[in-house]
């Protein structure tokens with residue numbers, strides 16, 4: 001067993017886990033954060049995407065022990081006392097998802113992109129979603145939502161600016 005302390009969604013959390021435990025399993029099973037989804041478990045689908053130290057990663061490919069002392073943002077950390085995050089609102093307004101299974105990973109990839117590129121082009125958005133597989137939609141409504149959310153986050157609409 002290894003003891004890990006990770007800053008998750010702004011809070012230091014500690015757990016003892018078997019050494020082979022992935023960050024995804026620890027988030028879901030030890031920290032009670034099931035928003036990040038377990039899809040392929042081998043790095044192919046992006047359903048498990050979280051942001052570690054500002055970068056989107058597949059949490060099924062990182063050991064929990066490798067996240068020791070690092071900062072992790074999951075889908076549960078996006079909403080605030082002001083309500084849902086502009087990305088979440090835009091995805092809902094645009095009806096961007098169907099089954100929704102890929103949604104948390106897609107939104108976290110989009111968040112990481114907008115944090116780095118506040119006004120992303122469509123090719124940049126497509127590129128950022130390259131590791132997120134969605135078998136229900138054609139991505140078109142996701143891209144529309146990401147552009148709307150980016151505008152809101154730049155303060156160009158009345159939406160909450162985060």
Ligand code: FES
Nearest residue numbers: 039040041046060
């Ligand atoms: S569950 Fe991690 S990439 Fe598919």
Ligand code: FES
Nearest residue numbers: 098099100134136
């Ligand atoms: S909405 Fe079903 S996998 Fe994307």
